[in-house]
Amino acid sequence: xxxxxxxxxxxxxxxxxxxxxxxxxxxxxxxxxxxxxxxxxxxxxxxxxxxxxxxxxxxxxxxxxxxxxxxxxxxxxxxxxxxxxxxxxxxxxxxxxxxxxxxxxxxxxxxxxxxxxxxxxxxxxxxxxxxxxxxxxxxxxxxxxxxxxxxxxxxxxxxxxxxxxxxx
Amino acid sequence: xxxxxxxxxxxxxxxxxxxxxxxxxxxxxxxxxxxxxxxxxxxxxxxxxxxxxxxxxxxxxxxxxxxxxxxxxxxxxxxxxxxxxxxxxxxxxxxxxxxxxxxxxxxxxxxxxxxxxxxxxxxxxxxxxxxxxxxxxxxxxxxxxxxxxxxxxxxxxxxxxxxxxxxxxxxxxxxxxxxxxxxxxxxxxxxxx
Numbered sequence: 533x534x535x536x537x538x539x540x541x542x543x544x545x546x547x548x549x550x551x552x553x554x555x556x557x558x559x560x561x562x563x564x565x566x567x568x569x570x571x572x573x574x575x576x577x578x579x580x581x582x583x584x585x586x587x588x589x590x591x592x593x594x595x596x597x598x599x600x601x602x603x604x605x606x607x608x609x610x611x612x613x614x615x616x617x618x619x620x621x622x623x624x625x626x627x628x629x630x631x632x633x634x635x636x637x638x639x640x641x642x643x644x645x646x647x648x649x650x651x652x653x654x655x656x657x658x659x660x661x662x663x664x665x666x667x668x669x670x671x672x673x674x675x676x677x678x679x680x681x682x683x684x685x686x687x688x689x690x691x692x693x694x695x696x697x698x699x700x
Numbered sequence: 701x702x703x704x705x706x707x708x709x710x711x712x713x714x715x716x717x718x719x720x721x722x723x724x725x726x727x728x729x730x731x732x733x734x735x736x737x738x739x740x741x742x743x744x745x746x747x748x749x750x751x752x753x754x755x756x757x758x759x760x761x762x763x764x765x766x767x768x769x770x771x772x773x774x775x776x777x778x779x780x781x782x783x784x785x786x787x788x789x790x791x792x793x794x795x796x797x798x799x800x801x802x803x804x805x806x807x808x809x810x811x812x813x814x815x816x817x818x819x820x821x822x823x824x825x826x827x828x829x830x831x832x833x834x835x836x837x838x839x840x841x842x843x844x845x846x847x848x849x850x851x852x853x854x855x856x857x858x859x860x861x862x863x864x865x866x867x868x869x870x871x872x873x874x875x876x877x878x879x880x881x882x883x884x885x886x887x888x889x890x891x892x893x
Contacts, residue, residue, distance in 0.1 A: 563757025586734025654847030685880025
């Protein structure tokens with residue numbers, strides 16, 4: 533069933549669009565170009581961040597940090613290795629993506645750490661960025677409890693990601 | 701500014717740690733290796749990102765966002781009772797959330813901004829309303845049905861089935877959105893107190 537999820541979606545999307553008399557192929561290539569532009573726009577950030585992350589890894593700083601934090605994170609059931617990801621996630625999407633990719637590369641995509649990182653990335657957002665864009669553009673000055681409520685959602689996401697990764 | 705400080709901090713910390721562990725010789729190769737691995741990541745992401753963005757565009761043009769939005773209207777009337785009295789605001793709101801569900805980030809942001817602007821016109825102040833906070837939580841807690849970028853990163857890192865994390869992502873998202881909305885509800889009650 534899961535094997536056919538993506539192919540079935542491709543058929544369904546294209547068939548619905550064709551039935552609505554849309555130029556499906558032009559939409560595919562237009563969208564594809566947007567996707568590549570997005571990638572080009574985050575590529576420099578990924579290079580800078582992965583450079584810094586690889587240096588942290590090689591210097592032993594990451595393993596030192598992980599060792600210090602493992603008692604705390606073990607208590608919460610979160611892999612200590614994912615802490616940098618959780619810290620950067622609310623601020624920068626590309627930084628979180630870089631940390632996640634480095635974790636998946638170092639520990640393996642199907643390892644517990646790799647899976648936890650992937651689930652965290654897939655189920656959280658760049659919270660502070662989103663809040664500043666939405667409220668900034670609309671001229672909202674007093675954000676009241678939007679930030680704490682959004683951070684509670686993120687924290688729940690991180691805890692649940694660690695839990696669900698173990699159940700897979 | 702913040703990212704600059706974080707970046708400098710990362711480099712500085714790695715130099716300090718390298719002195720501590722005596723592995724100062726590993727830093728330069730690691731820097732170059734990191735830059736190289738970023739390019740490798742970009743190339744392995746390019747295909748999947750291009751393909752998925754193309755499919756997203758087809759969904760957008762075929763009007764799937766609107767369809768999904770219509771399906772969700774009953775839920776929205778409960779979550780946003782005041783906003784849903786206004787047709788324009790409700791339209792922007794449903795478009796924002798359904799674009800998020802389908803993973804159309806590019807389409808979601810302008811609709812979300814339009815929704816908050818309209819809600820602001822309705823409320824008349826510069827203070828966030830309870831319903832705005834709810835909308836923010838729904839956007840920051842990520843409710844994407846198919847996390848395609850993450851799946852592409854997993855595929856690049858050699859995952860056997862990149863999408864096998866889906867049930868876990870859904871369950872996690874449902875929990876985080878619920879926790880966020882619950883927190884928003886409690887905070888809203890306390891402040892009014």
